[in-house]
Amino acid sequence: MPAVITSSIKSKPKSHIARSANLRTRYRNSRLPIVVKWSLAIGMLITTVMGLLSWVLLTQQTHFFMQQTEAFGRILVEQLAHSASEPVMAEDHFTLTGLVNRQIENKQVVSALIRQGNTTLAKAGVVPPLLKQSQIIQSEAKQMIWAWRDSIGNERKAITFATPIQFMDVTPGYALITLDHDQLNQGLNEAIFILAYSTLGLMLLGVVMAYMLSRHLSRPIQELAQVSKNINRGESIKNIDHLRRDEIGSIITNFNLMVEGIREKTRVERALSRYASPHAAPRLLANLEQPANAGEQLFGSVLFCDIVGYTKLTEGMSPKIVAEMLNEYLGYIALAGHSCHGMVDKFIGDSVMIVFGAPESDKQHALHAIACGVMIQEIVKQVNQRRKHKNLQPLHFRIGINSGEMMAGNIGTPVRMQYTVVGDTVNLGARLCGIAPPGSILIGSNTAEQQNIAQKVILKQQPPRQVKGRNQPVTSYLVSHMKPAYQRQVQQAMAQLLSTQCA
Numbered sequence: 001m002p003a004v005i006t007s008s009i010k011s012k013p014k015s016h017i018a019r020s021a022n023l024r025t026r027y028r029n030s031r032l033p034i035v036v037k038w039s040l041a042i043g044m045l046i047t048t049v050m051g052l053l054s055w056v057l058l059t060q061q062t063h064f065f066m067q068q069t070e071a072f073g074r075i076l077v078e079q080l081a082h083s084a085s086e087p088v089m090a091e092d093h094f095t096l097t098g099l100v101n102r103q104i105e106n107k108q109v110v111s112a113l114i115r116q117g118n119t120t121l122a123k124a125g126v127v128p129p130l131l132k133q134s135q136i137i138q139s140e141a142k143q144m145i146w147a148w149r150d151s152i153g154n155e156r157k158a159i160t161f162a163t164p165i166q167f168m169d170v171t172p173g174y175a176l177i178t179l180d181h182d183q184l185n186q187g188l189n190e191a192i193f194i195l196a197y198s199t200l201g202l203m204l205l206g207v208v209m210a211y212m213l214s215r216h217l218s219r220p221i222q223e224l225a226q227v228s229k230n231i232n233r234g235e236s237i238k239n240i241d242h243l244r245r246d247e248i249g250s251i252i253t254n255f256n257l258m259v260e261g262i263r264e265k266t267r268v269e270r271a272l273s274r275y276a277s278p279h280a281a282p283r284l285l286a287n288l289e290q291p292a293n294a295g296e297q298l299f300g301s302v303l304f305c306d307i308v309g310y311t312k313l314t315e316g317m318s319p320k321i322v323a324e325m326l327n328e329y330l331g332y333i334a335l336a337g338h339s340c341h342g343m344v345d346k347f348i349g350d351s352v353m354i355v356f357g358a359p360e361s362d363k364q365h366a367l368h369a370i371a372c373g374v375m376i377q378e379i380v381k382q383v384n385q386r387r388k389h390k391n392l393q394p395l396h397f398r399i400g401i402n403s404g405e406m407m408a409g410n411i412g413t414p415v416r417m418q419y420t421v422v423g424d425t426v427n428l429g430a431r432l433c434g435i436a437p438p439g440s441i442l443i444g445s446n447t448a449e450q451q452n453i454a455q456k457v458i459l460k461q462q463p464p465r466q467v468k469g470r471n472q473p474v475t476s477y478l479v480s481h482m483k484p485a486y487q488r489q490v491q492q493a494m495a496q497l498l499s500t501q502c503a
Helices: 002-030 035-090 093-103 133-141 181-234 247-273 280-286 319-339 365-389 425-436 483-503
Strands: 109-116 119-125 142-151 155-167 170-180 294-308 343-346 350-358 397-412 419-420 441-444 457-460 474-480
Touching: 035 093, 035 109, 035 155, 035 170, 035 181, 093 119, 109 155, 119 280, 133 474, 170 181, 181 247, 181 425, 280 343, 294 365, 294 425, 319 343, 319 350, 319 365, 343 365, 343 419, 350 365, 365 441, 365 474, 365 483, 397 425, 425 441, 441 483, 474 483
Parallel strands: 397 441
Antiparallel strands: 109 119, 109 170, 142 155, 155 170, 294 350, 294 397, 343 350, 397 419, 441 474, 457 474
């Protein structure tokens, strides 16, 4: 049984410690702003210190008041005893009566009394309930507190002091002085009132100063948090200005260096996105330590688009005019690829290679590739109309699309590399582009067999043809047009693209 009691006693402090630790953990993990947490912590510290200080001052003030009251009462009663010694021995009641009457002229004195044995020789004021000699002797050793009622009937407290009257070696009687305890307490109550309100005022001032101090200390941390949020949201970021040389200043300096590094990384990504696809640029930057990694095998679609008769068309043109012409058409083609979830893999002279389903997986890669081809041919028609009005030579494109397995990743050497896709599927897509009629879209059988293609696209099967690099003839399909519902979507997307580009 004792062992059980001991175990239960020991478990209580552990439980208390566990609860305290749990409260601290919940406080640290709460979503309160740091300025509120610091304000609460500093405010509680100030409040605790001020409370303890007030308690100490109040205790000292109360003890000092009791000492002063006792000293005052002892002085009065001893003066009365000294003055009454001879009249008591002479049984001069007239003089004794005058002595006690003079004592109650003091507003703090409730009564004055001279006793001889159990006989009262002189009295004035409210007589305390001391009837026996033993009670007087007890009051001599320790003052007695009792209650009385004033002239208007209010109950008040009184404190009685007693001392023996000495004449030579004789003790002929006792002198008693009763003081108004409530009136004496009035000074103490005023002191407590002033101390309490002063403490409360200082606490409030301390809380306000704690909040201001917390705001001042937490401002750099809040700025760091805000800049971090801006970085996560992709917003523009700027350095945090400071003139601090402490630990917080060191953190801000290092943070500014990190921000500058992020800016540099963003500039590199933007620059890289102009030479590689925006989809491929993050992959290249994320895989810098192993740039020659071939990547992953996936199932996607590839679109090749080139200009019909480009060599003959550009014969005699200046390089500047050729570049302006290519930039106009290829810019629209790139926008069409992006709007159809494609990645512009590369520009090869007058040709464009667009990949669907890489680097991000796309279950509708074949449909998106065909929609992109339809949009490109429609855009080319619109651009050709504008060029004819300007008496410029129109261009015509042929498009080849193929679907199947391909390898996607960073291909090249440590000196120069590119994120691209390779494989037989890609090669066949390029061959289909080469045999496609001008202004048409030719797709492979793998693309035609993909899900939802037959329900959304009107296809015309072509006779098997022999292509370079293939032992067997290849079956292909010409894209006539898309079903009306999907054709309208392509038209709307194309109109939006043209309006945005022209604006």
